[in-house]
Amino acid sequence: MRDPRLPNMPGTSMLKDAALTALVAAALGIFIVGFRTVDVGSRTGLAFDYHFADLGVAIVVIFLGRLGLSLAAMGLRWPAIALGVAMIAAGASPMKLPSGFLHWFVALGGVLLVIRAVWPWADQAIHAAARTPTGRVVDKIGTEWVGRGLGWVLLGLAVVMPFTPFADQKTMDLGVLILTYVMLGWGLNIVVGLAGLLDLGYVAFYAVGAYAYALLSTQHGLGFWAVLPLAGMFAATFGILLGFPVLRLRGDYLAIVTLGFGEIIRLVIINWYDFTNGPAGIGSIPGPTLFGAVFAETAPAGGQTVSEMLGIPFHGIHRLIFLYYIILLLALVTNIFTQRMRRLPVGRAWEALREDETACKALGINPTNTKLTAFAVGAMFAGFAGSFFAAKQRFISPESFTFIESAIILSIVVLGGMGSQIGVVLAAVLLIGLPEWFRELGNYRMLAFGLAMVLIMVYRPRGLIGHREPSIRLHPVASGGSG
């Protein structure tokens, strides 16, 4: 498993290569990292805070890391592993480094190096095991299990989750958050994964749904359940209005136009004070009701609280559990709808269009209308999720609907493997759940996020669970179940 770009290099050229990498790193970092600009006092001046020691350590790590990677690529695994372990030890040691981040940097570099060095073995082992007859059976069961069983297991877990002992405020909050992103991911999956349209402004439809509920409930007194279908319709209408003119465009133009549209919606929300209350946002949005009963300690005039209706003592978590089941239900509706659509002519046309647009045109599929349905359906689910978001947060502002939100949803879809439903769930848990648990990552979270997107594209462009197979094939190939 030798990297073809790195032939059998003698030691000197390996050192030269590592030195060059270090030099590039130095050039990248010298100004931006080396001279940190800080405000001085009350004046509007800036002063330097020098960070050359940090830069120096980082460059040494990059030098060693590159050297280790070359060693690993040449098949010299043990030296590479030794180097990696030494880096981990250095990172974990109480050695005095200029900043805490560098400890992480050194240790993570070591971990990556060890993984890279061990990878060929693991890969060989997996392949060797898969070649044996029992291995083939296990492999087949494995893929089918991932395809079918895992989904049911996860669903079962999700349903019983609120009744398990861990279901405290924090976990439930996280569960609701993850499920919201699962739903958004599934919605975007229709557009990106099935129809192959890169939509960078998905958050715009989410915003439309959220503002639809916020405005209709606070100004016209409509309830959550009445607005939910309306919000979906509004969002879908926006999808059609936007999609109709732009869906004739090539993929990457479409991406930029959707991004532009996402920004337009946000800017309009910010600037249209009379209608949306501008950057201040809309507050005191009523939450969803259960058969007309509200989740509150005391009922409003003429109303009833859920605890009165059910005759149980009031507890704040009931509202969260209720929200949890709503979003679980909404997400499942999205999923089932998608699974069904994939088997209908229009769903097959989406997938066919993704695979080859020219062939589709030749076969008489109208690309614009087909794309438009995908776009509108995707937008509708974003609208549902948006009004759920508004009902859950009880306060919305344009801050929640920035481009980064679209990018997060997109990376969930991409990481999961475009078109894979179960992949979206795993990716949402990974991308939303992990950073929430590891709060101390703080600012590094988005940095890691961006780098992860690049690394996935480079090493696993098909995502964690690659599934871009069309649902229907003329000559079925041996493959796992549909995800």
Add this chain to the structure above:
Amino acid sequence: MAYFTQQLINAITLGAIYGLIAIGYTMVYGIIGMINFAHGEVFMIGAFISLIGFMICSMLGIGSAPVAIVLVLLIAMAFSSVYGWAVERAAYRPLRGSFRLAPLISAIGVSIALQNYVQLVQGARPKPGGQIVSGGFNLFSLDGFDVRVSWLQIIIVLVTIVLMGGFTWLIARTSLGRRQRACEQDMKMAALLGVDVDRTISLTFVLGAALAAVAGTLFLMYYGVIDFFIGFLAGIKAFTAAVLGGIGSLPGAMLGGLLIGVIEVFWAAYFSSEYKDVAAFGILVLVLIFRPTGLLGKPEIEKV
């Protein structure tokens, strides 16, 4: 009339900056057909390097503004090109031959990573750049309204014209330019004829980054304040400029930049400054719908 002329002068200055960034988009799109979404971040990094460069200049006691500007321009171009090169090498080159949207998604990743990297190492607060060039002169007065041109605006337009001239010469007359155009027409054929395609693509990114860095320096001098987020909006607008002019066309990028500058400034001057960004995005959508090839672009022929 005086007000109009004044706005036009401001618009041309802003348009020159957009045009310089737009060239990076248009060249990369022309050669490998991808939207380099991280290009705006290279512009932002160029602006940061310029800020640091100006501060170092004043620490070293370089008092003469022209010397400082030339020095900072050179530094910003040199070090931003390394970013352009490194991004292509690490995030785009391994993806050649992957599925169509892969480079764009990777580019979004790079963009997010670079933004947060600069936010982490330089802080999130806006950075005041101070005034490097001040003063100007009255062009004419009409109805008691002075039309002023600042020295800074003249510098910006001059730098842009010189760079554009040099750049056009580079593409039209040098062997690098020939290789670049050859790759743009047919990458496989160019490779068969002995053109080092990887190198040419790398150089395209380096050139684009250098021009973006100049735009960053000019932006810093013109507005006086930068932060880690300026790359996003400027990048989108420059991309709009590239599309408006016809993506893949160098004069188109410059023309598109000027037009975007004009639209933005006049919209703010005559309608409302709140919606000036909406106007820019609106133009992008309209151009793509009604004239996807832009003003100076060639129609794209779809081959199977």
